[in-house]
Amino acid sequence: MPIYRAPVEDVLFLLDDVLHYERYGNLPGFADASRDVVEAVLNEGAKIAEQVLQPLNLVGDREGCKRAADGSVTTPKGFKEAFKAYGEGGWISLPMPAEYGGQALPHVLSQAVSEFMNSANQAFAMYPGLTSGAVAAILARGSEEQKQLYATRMIEGRWTGTMNLTEPHCGTDLGLLKTKAVPNGDGSYSITGQKIFISAGEHDMAENIIHLVLARIEGAPAGVKGISLFIVPKFEVSNDGAIGKRNAVVCGSLEHKMGIHGNATCVLNYDGAKGWLLGEANKGLAAMFVMMNEARLGVACQGLAQSEAAYQNAVEYARERLQGRSISGVKEADKAADPIIVHPDVRRMLLEIKAFNEGARAFMLWTALEADILHRSPDENARKAADDHLGLMTPVLKGVLTDIGFDNAVKAQQVFGGHGYVGEYGMDQFVRDARIAMIYEGANGIQALDLVGRKLPKDGGRAVMAFFKKVGDYVQEKSADENLKPFAAPLGKALGDLQKATMWFMANGMKNPDNAGAGSSDYMHLFGLVALGYMWAQIAEGALARKARDPSQAAQMDAKLTTGRFFVERMLPETSLRLQRIETGAATMMAMPAEAF
Numbered sequence: 001m002p003i004y005r006a007p008v009e010d011v012l013f014l015l016d017d018v019l020h021y022e023r024y025g026n027l028p029g030f031a032d033a034s035r036d037v038v039e040a041v042l043n044e045g046a047k048i049a050e051q052v053l054q055p056l057n058l059v060g061d062r063e064g065c066k067r068a069a070d071g072s073v074t075t076p077k078g079f080k081e082a083f084k085a086y087g088e089g090g091w092i093s094l095p096m097p098a099e100y101g102g103q104a105l106p107h108v109l110s111q112a113v114s115e116f117m118n119s120a121n122q123a124f125a126m127y128p129g130l131t132s133g134a135v136a137a138i139l140a141r142g143s144e145e146q147k148q149l150y151a152t153r154m155i156e157g158r159w160t161g162t163m164n165l166t167e168p169h170c171g172t173d174l175g176l177l178k179t180k181a182v183p184n185g186d187g188s189y190s191i192t193g194q195k196i197f198i199s200a201g202e203h204d205m206a207e208n209i210i211h212l213v214l215a216r217i218e219g220a221p222a223g224v225k226g227i228s229l230f231i232v233p234k235f236e237v238s239n240d241g242a243i244g245k246r247n248a249v250v251c252g253s254l255e256h257k258m259g260i261h262g263n264a265t266c267v268l269n270y271d272g273a274k275g276w277l278l279g280e281a282n283k284g285l286a287a288m289f290v291m292m293n294e295a296r297l298g299v300a301c302q303g304l305a306q307s308e309a310a311y312q313n314a315v316e317y318a319r320e321r322l323q324g325r326s327i328s329g330v331k332e333a334d335k336a337a338d339p340i341i342v343h344p345d346v347r348r349m350l351l352e353i354k355a356f357n358e359g360a361r362a363f364m365l366w367t368a369l370e371a372d373i374l375h376r377s378p379d380e381n382a383r384k385a386a387d388d389h390l391g392l393m394t395p396v397l398k399g400v401l402t403d404i405g406f407d408n409a410v411k412a413q414q415v416f417g418g419h420g421y422v423g424e425y426g427m428d429q430f431v432r433d434a435r436i437a438m439i440y441e442g443a444n445g446i447q448a449l450d451l452v453g454r455k456l457p458k459d460g461g462r463a464v465m466a467f468f469k470k471v472g473d474y475v476q477e478k479s480a481d482e483n484l485k486p487f488a489a490p491l492g493k494a495l496g497d498l499q500k501a502t503m504w505f506m507a508n509g510m511k512n513p514d515n516a517g518a519g520s521s522d523y524m525h526l527f528g529l530v531a532l533g534y535m536w537a538q539i540a541e542g543a544l545a546r547k548a549r550d551p552s553q554a555a556q557m558d559a560k561l562t563t564g565r566f567f568v569e570r571m572l573p574e575t576s577l578r579l580q581r582i583e584t585g586a587a588t589m590m591a592m593p594a595e596a597f
């Protein structure tokens with residue numbers, strides 16, 4: 001049976017010593033989230049992740065969801081009860097505004113908890129995760145009536161939410177969308193069409209499901225400019241929230257898929273279902289982007305979460321599995337062989353995962369704090385800078401954390417040798433579950449294009465220049481410190497590679513857009529490495545400070561410093577390779593005729 005321990009200590013270290021949570025104390029609502037409250041919430045979150053959700057992970061994988069002839073869907077044994085406990089425990093309402101029944105606690109706290117939940121059981125965590133995303137869209141674009149009617153009940157955990165973009169012929173290219181909406185004359189619309197791949201699209205865990213559906217109002221312009229967003233409840237509801245008649249939306253089938261078996265991925269058939277416009281007509285994509293941006297960060301978290309869960313199991317196995325002798329001399333002579341953790345190549349795999357996980361966790365929490373600034377700060381300039389940060393970092397986090405998260409699940413499986421490939425230890429599930437995060441919420445190739453094509457040039461490059469300045473100033477300041485130089489100097493070199501790649505795109509991407517497309521994935525990973533390097537320099541700084549302040553923590557902090565050195569010595573240099581690839585441009589790959597592949 002796989003194990004999982006929520007990394008509460010690491011989150012507290014990052015908040016206390018690296019991100020300096022106390023500096024955010026002036027933000028509205030942060031006073032209610034004192035250090036004690038933060039620790040208590042993390043410990044409670046760890047408990048539900050470890051004791052309620054994790055034991056259901058394997059059950060969900062083995063059992064999967066089942067659809068009956070009438071289109072109803074049953075979730076795996078235990079999911080329904082767990083969802084009730086989850087909602088009642090306030091895990092959906094944690095960061096939501098108080099006026100709609102939320103607890104208004106900092107987003108950074110819910111981000112940390114969300115990692116625990118996704119590590120414990122990604123397929124389960126998607127139900128509340130999608131609900132939170134749908135709530136964000138309703139709160140951002142809905143009327144006061146819609147917020148009161150739908151959002152409050154979703155925040156409570158009584159109703160769940162979904163996002164409906166994809167159609168059989170329409171995935172990345174939403175301009176092809178066909179689902180249509182016809183006005184009924186009473187303010188409602190009749191929605192007709194087929195959506196596929198809809199996560200959490202039908203289930204037995206909540207009283208109602210609120211589908212957010214992209215559709216085209218009759219006569220609307222072609223392409224993305226004619227798309228609107230609709231609220232389509234599974235059951236119609238009266239103004240006081242009472243459940244009414246069944247709406248004309250039915251689960252036509254469940255997708256047979258590689259992983260996340262506990263999450264119902266549905267074909268949803270809309271046959272004149274009653275829906276209500278959310279936000280303005282023909283501005284549906286912008287409204288859906290509120291949900292998608294939230295969901296992209298949620299998916300980034302899934303990449304980290306699977307990497308962490310797989311890692312913990314691999315470490316435990318590597319400490320116990322006896323094979324071969326250490327090449328530098330026997331380590332455990334009383335045993336038939338040494339544990340495989342003595343072998344450098346096994347250590348390489350484990351440290352690559354560990355260094356990624358701890359850096360990526362800092363990166364996610366840093367970005368979550370920026371989201372708190374965006375939503376809470378009274379200072380307009382601070383809000384603008386935070387908005388720039390989120391816009392720039394969302395594709396980087398989504399693309400990099402999920403690509404590497406999957407690689408790490410495979411690496412952790414590799415530590416088990418053949419025992420990872422067979423089902424006994426559950427390592428195959430981490431690999432299968434992690435795989436989807438690279439695909440949905442915009443496949444990672446699309447994240448890379450979003451970064452290079454939209455986020456870099458936006459506002460004259462304001463966001464990227466601010467990031468370069470932040471990292472550049474940090475490098476300059478810390479290079480004089482002998483203890484931090486081993487981290488600051490390689491970071492400076494990596495930043496230089498990123499700046500050169502950015503200049504290269506400016507010079508070559510405009511005159512031939514294929515040059516930008518050809519290098520975009522490398523650029524996204526180069527960007528991610530610099531961001532992780534920046535995190536690791538600050539983690540090292542925090543570890544040195546903590547060690548000086550509290551010698552009882554020396555062993556843990558030394559482990560941090562060793563992990564950080566591993567990152568800058570063995571992982572960060574990949575920036576040069578990425579830059580070299582980018583600078584070769586598109587000529588060779590575009591020279592290949594399609595029929596010659």
Ligand SMILES: Cc1cc2nc3c(=O)[nH]c(=O)nc-3n(C[C@H](O)[C@H](O)[C@H](O)COP(=O)(O)OP(=O)(O)OC[C@H]3O[C@@H](n4cnc5c(N)ncnc54)[C@H](O)[C@@H]3O)c2cc1C
Pocket residue numbers: 163164165166170171172173196197198199200257265436439440441442443444445446449
């Ligand atoms: C398990 C699962 C759950 C899902 N959940 C949901 C959900 O809840 N709601 C929802 O609406 N959808 C959902 N999806 C759909 C998912 O978001 C899409 O699969 C994804 O957006 C990609 O669309 P597609 O599969 O049609 O691929 P395509 O768009 O056909 O893309 C195929 C490949 O071509 C690449 N590509 C496409 N266009 C370009 C371009 N212009 N430039 C460069 N490369 C390009 C893509 O990166 C990809 O690698 C889910 C999918 C799965 C498998």
